[in-house]
Amino acid sequence: DAGVTQSPTHLIKTRGQQVTLRCSPKSGHDTVSWYQQALGQGPQFIFQYYEEEERQRGNFPDRFSGHQFPNYSSELNVNALLLGDSALYLCASSLQREQFFGPGTRLTVL
Amino acid sequence: AQSVSQHNHHVILSEAASLELGCNYSYGGTVNLFWYVQYPGQHLQLLLKYFSGDPLVKGIKGFEAEFIKSKFSFNLRKPSVQWSDTAEYFCAVVFSGGYNKLIFGAGTRLAVHP
Numbered sequence: 001d002a003g004v005t006q007s008p009t010h011l012i013k014t015r016g017q018q019v020t021l022r023c024s025p026k027s028g029h030d031t032v033s034w035y036q037q038a039l040g041q042g043p044q045f046i047f048q049y050y051e052e053e054e055r056q057r058g059n060f061p062d063r064f065s066g067h068q069f070p071n072y073s074s075e076l077n078v079n080a081l082l083l084g085d086s087a088l089y090l091c092a093s094s095l096q097r098e099q100f101f102g103p104g105t106r107l108t109v110l
Numbered sequence: 111a112q113s114v115s116q117h118n119h120h121v122i123l124s125e126a127a128s129l130e131l132g133c134n135y136s137y138g139g140t141v142n143l144f145w146y147v148q149y150p151g152q153h154l155q156l157l158l159k160y161f162s163g164d165p166l167v168k169g170i171k172g173f174e175a176e177f178i179k180s181k182f183s184f185n186l187r188k189p190s191v192q193w194s195d196t197a198e199y200f201c202a203v204v205f206s207g208g209y210n211k212l213i214f215g216a217g218t219r220l221a222v223h224p
Binding site for chain 2: 030039040043044050054058090092097098101102
């Protein structure tokens with residue numbers, strides 16, 4: 001049984017560009033959450049998707065958007081990239097109260 | 111504001127020493143509590159969790175944690191650490207109404223020397 005998978009593993013972009021990160025949840029999980037982990041910090045909640053709708057959102061600007069597909073996979077989009085968006089982006093999936101994390105996508109903005 | 115504090119940012123221990131990592135949260139309502147571990151080069155893994163019931167919970171690899179409601183604390187303990195416990199440890203809380211929204215502490219980096 002595959003766990004949570006994320007792609008790509010690493011990504012380098014320049015300021016002002018747009019990026020799309022992808023996540024496939026653990027089999028049977030219907031909820032996907034996205035987190036941003038800056039260097040030396042704990043993960044920060046971006047938003048959560050359930051039944052293809054954004055269920056709740058953290059303190060992130062509208063440049064951060066997402067989508068959930070009928071197969072429960074999810075995308076995170078970031079527009080107008082800033083240097084401060086450089087971080088590890090984590091996807092977590094859940095069915096009930098326990099979340100399982102993927103390996104993350106390391107985004108570097110130059 | 112809902113927040114989670116981890117008191118120690120870096121801890122260095124020798125093998126066989128005892129470990130206690132502190133975690134406090136800001137809010138007095140119903141909470142779900144978690145400790146996650148991130149080994150070098152690996153993704154976040156769940157060590158243990160508390161939802162309700164016995165406030166002393168046991169997790170994987172000999173770790174345990176105690177929920178003290180009056181102190182808003184959920185400290186992680188291990189009686190005897192091993193070199194393989196070298197990792198970063200994160201305390202995380204889901205506050206009531208949070209729909210599984212995890213609020214993480216800043217993490218504690220543990221180094222265990224042989």
